[in-house]
Amino acid sequence: MGLELPINWDVMAGIQAWIQDATQHPAIHYPDAACLSTLSPTGYPEGRLVLVRSVTPTGLVFFTNHRSHKAQSLQHHPKAGLTFYWEVLGRQIRVTGDIEVVTMAESDEYFASRPRISQLGAWASQQSQVLDNRETLMKAVDEWDQSFQGEVPRPPHWGGFRLLPIQVEFWQEGDYRLHDRFVYQQVNGKWHGNRRYP
Numbered sequence: 001m002g003l004e005l006p007i008n009w010d011v012m013a014g015i016q017a018w019i020q021d022a023t024q025h026p027a028i029h030y031p032d033a034a035c036l037s038t039l040s041p042t043g044y045p046e047g048r049l050v051l052v053r054s055v056t057p058t059g060l061v062f063f064t065n066h067r068s069h070k071a072q073s074l075q076h077h078p079k080a081g082l083t084f085y086w087e088v089l090g091r092q093i094r095v096t097g098d099i100e101v102v103t104m105a106e107s108d109e110y111f112a113s114r115p116r117i118s119q120l121g122a123w124a125s126q127q128s129q130v131l132d133n134r135e136t137l138m139k140a141v142d143e144w145d146q147s148f149q150g151e152v153p154r155p156p157h158w159g160g161f162r163l164l165p166i167q168v169e170f171w172q173e174g175d176y177r178l179h180d181r182f183v184y185q186q187v188n189g190k191w192h193g194n195r196r197y198p
């Protein structure tokens with residue numbers, strides 16, 4: 001008895017449901033972690049983990065430094081992939097789509113919810129640039145701490161990107177490598193799916 005997903009499933013609700021299942025599993029520490037795949041300006045594929053902080057009917061949002069290497073890749077080539085994998089659940093989700101920058105209000109709201117030390121880190125980190133040693137980073141955190149007496153504002157170069165999916169695949173591990181795969185594509189705003197050979 002394998003997995004049976006409806007052909008016209010609510011795909012974004014499906015992603016939320018699988019992340020929710022992962023959130024409830026005690027062995028999963030980063031249920032919203034996904035590998036963000038981008039194409040560098042020189043044409044090389046790159047991947048790194050990010051935390052997907054919200055999934056709405058429109059898209060999946062993650063936050064980063066907009067001067068980072070990944071942000072430069074996304075500005076050059078605003079298409080990306082997000083791949084979730086939860087080993088203990090035997091599940092993978094692959095999302096492919098177009099990238100947009102989230103509104104300043106959305107970035108402000110998420111930034112305000114972060115711990116102060118993480119907020120200071122966003123000011124102190126010149127993400128993806130060469131760092132001579134850890135002390136330089138910690139000194140910068142201290143300096144920013146002293147310069148903000150009250151709330152820490154969001155740095156202008158820090159914020160969110162939204163992946164607007166065009167294709168989503170749900171993969172459920174099966175016995176003897178006879179896995180279940182369902183691939184959904186968006187056509188004129190509606191999702192259409194089919195089962196694929198594993």
Ligand SMILES: Cc1cc2nc3c(=O)[nH]c(=O)nc-3n(C[C@H](O)[C@H](O)[C@H](O)COP(=O)(O)O)c2cc1C
Nearest residue numbers: 030033048049050051063064065068069070071128
């Ligand atoms: C579990 C995990 C979660 C991470 N989440 C984020 C994130 O949400 N945003 C981010 O910018 N980097 C995150 N990172 C760090 C990135 O993987 C990466 O090292 C960093 O962003 C620099 O990438 P870049 O040089 O390609 O821009 C995370 C790393 C791990 C291991």
